[in-house]
Amino acid sequence: MSKRCYYDVLGCKKGAPISEIKSAYRKLAMELHPDRNPGDTTCEAKFKEINEAYDILKDEQKRAAYDRFGHAAFDGGMGNGHGQGGNPFDFAGSFADVFEDIFGEMMGGQRGAKRQNRGGDLRYNLSISLEEAFNGSKAEIKVPTAVACEPCRGTGAEAGTSAETCPTCQGHGKVRASQGFFTIERTCPHCQGKGRVVKKPCKTCGGVGHVQKERTLMVDIPPGVEEGTRIRLSGEGQAGFNGGPNGDLYVFLSVEQHPIFQRDGHDLYCRVPVSFVTAALGGSVDVPTLDGGKVPVKIAEGTQTGRQYRVRSKGMPVLRGNGLCGDLFVEIFVETPCKLSKAQKELLRQFEETTQGCQPECEGFFTKVKAFWDGTATKH
Template identity: 45%
Template sequence: MADKDYYQILGVDRNATENEIKKAYKKQAMKCHPDRCPGDKNAEAKFKEVNKANEILSNKEKRAAYDQYGHAAFDQQGGGAHYNTQFEEAFGSVFSHFSDIFDGGARRGRSRGPSKGSDLGYPISLTLEEAVKGVTKEITIPTQEKCGVCHGSGAKPGSSPMTCSTCGGAGQVIMGQGFLKIQQSCPKCHGEGAIIKNPCTQCHGQGRIKKSKTLAVKIPPGVDTGDRIRLTGEGEAGTHGGSAGDLYVEMQIKTHPIFERDGNNLFCEVPINFTLAALGGEIEIPSLEGKVKLKIPAETQTGKLFRCAGKGVKSVRSAGPGDLHCRVIVETPVNLNEEQKQLLSKLNESFSGSAGEKNSPLSQKFLDRVKKFCDHLTR
C-alpha cells in the first residue's frame, strides 16, 4: 500500500477540495467494506487502503506533508489502525437517521432521571367587553399531578427503582449485526432505564395521578384572539421528580352583535334614514364607553366612513387606544302609507329634467354612460 498514490486510491486529483475527498472516500468505502464483501480478502485490503488514504488526505497537516514528502513522511507512523473510526465518522450521521426512524429520534441514550412535565393549552372565551377591560376567570382543567405517596418516583415508599440490567440504565439498546445497526428503546424497561419492582399502589408506578384543578386566571385589559398567558408550573407534573410543565391560556374573543375588531380599532355599521342623509343632522352611536354623538353632514352618501378618535381599544401592546370607525348605511323607507307615497311622488317629480342632474349626479352620470354604451352597440 505504501507504493500506491493516495489520490489515485480515492480517485481524485491533487487539487481536490476537502468536500470532494470526503465524497470520494464514502463512495470507495461503500464499494469494498468487509460487511458488504464478506470473506473477500482483496476487498478487505482495498478497504484498508481507502481508509489510510482518507486518513492522510482529510487532515490538512498530513496532506501537506504527503504532498511535499510522499509516503516517506509516514514511514514510521504505521497505519490502518484507525479505519473503523474513520468509517464511523464518515457514515455515522447517515446511520443515525435509521436510529431516529426506529426509535422516534428523541430517546437516544436516555436514562431514568427527572423530566419536566408536558405543557398544557386551554382556550378561554371572552366577550369583547371582557377582553377590552380585563377580567378574572375561573377555569377547571384536567391534568396529571405528582403522586403524593411516592413523590413522583413511581416506587412504593421504602423502595427505589432498580437500574435495568438489559440496557444498563441507558434506556436504549443496539440491535442488528454487521454493517447496519439500529438503536432502539430497551424492550425490558421501555426506555426508562430503570425497572420498578415494587410500584406505588396509589399511582401504579406512574409517579403521577389524574386530577382536575380550578385556577383563577387574571386577564389583562386589551387582549385579542390568539394572545396567550403562561401560568408557570400549572401544566402536567414531571416524571421521576421533575418539575411541572406550564399552562398556556389562549384567548378567543366572541363575535359581538355591534362591533368588529381589527387590532386596536373598532368598526360598526349605522343605518340612517334618507331624509337625515339628505338634510344632515346629529345622531347617537354606541361605543364601549357609552353613547357618542355623531354629526351627519347634509348630502351624506351610503357607505361613508366616520372616525371617532380614541374610541377604539387600548391593547396590551400599545400605549393609547385605537379609533371607532362608523360606516353609515342609508336606508330606503318601507311600509309607506298613501300620504307618504304621494309626498315621495311629488319629490320625484321635482327631480325631473335638468333638476335631476343637479339632485342626483351619480345617477345621471351612470345613465349617460349607459346611453353611450348602447349607442356604441348599435353602430
C-alpha cells in the first residue's frame, strides 16, 4: 500500500508557507467533512487522509522530519537503536487535536462525552512600546485560567475520598433502556457519561475539579518583535480534561506608534527639520537613535526637502538575527522661516536680487512652462 505525498493530498507545494497549508486544509475539510457527506465512505477516507497530512505539515518539527525522510519518518521503520522504533513523535489524540483546532467553534463545542481533552488555547493581547520592541523586554502578565484543583488533585472528590464508579451505569457512561422491541443506548443521566460519581464533592472546587486562578507569567520579548508577533507559552493554556494535556497560551504583540520614529520592517524612518540656512550652506544635525543616543548626520550644501540620509545599522534589530540590524533613514525637510522682522525681510529681499543661477529648479521649471505656453514643447 503506497501512501500519497502529504503535500499532494492538500494540493500544496513543498515549500508552501503554513498559512497556505492551513487554508488548503480548511477548504478541503469543509468539503469532505463527514457531517456534510453522511454515509459517503470515499469522502470519509479522504477526510482522514487530509487530517493525517495536515497534522504533520502544521507542525514545524514533524514537517521537517517529513520533508527529510518522507513517510518513513512516522511509520516506525527507521531503527536507530533508541528502542522506540525510531519514531520521536506521538500521535495519540492528534486527530481530536486537529479537529478541535478547526471545528471546535464551528460545530458548537463538545461532541463525544467521555474522552481525553486537550485544554483550550488562550490568547493574550500585549501592547508594547517601540523601545521595548527594540531592546527586548520581560513582561509580567496575569492570566485567569482554569487549573486543576489542588486539594482534590482534579478529581472533584474531597481529600481522603475518591470518585466512585457510577452505580447507574457501572462505569460505562451509558445506559440501555428497552422500548418495545428496541434497546436504546443513551448517556447515563446520573454521571453525565463520566462513568464516575463524586459522593463527597471537594469543598474548594465544588466537585468540578478545576478552579479559576490568576497566574502570573513572565513573557520574554526578544528584540526585533513586530506588530502581530506571537509568542507561544507551551502548556500555559487551559487545563486539560480527563488527564488531557494543557493548552497553550499565545501572547499576541502589538507595537505602539512612536512620536519620532516610524518603522518599516527592520528599518526606521525619522523626519528631521533643518533650517533653510543649514540646508543652503550645509552643516551637521544630531539625529536621535532609538537606543536613546544620537548620531551626527552631515547635511550637504544645497540639500532639498525630501533628501534621505541612511545611517547604517541604526534601525530595528532583526528577530533572532544575532545582532543584525536594519538601517535608520533620515528624511530632511527644509523649514521656511516665518515670523520675520522687518529687518530680516529686508535682508532677504537684498539676497533675492543676487540669486540668479542659484535656484535651478525654479528657473528650469519656468523655462519649461514658457515652452509649453508657446506650443514649442509639443513639437518634439
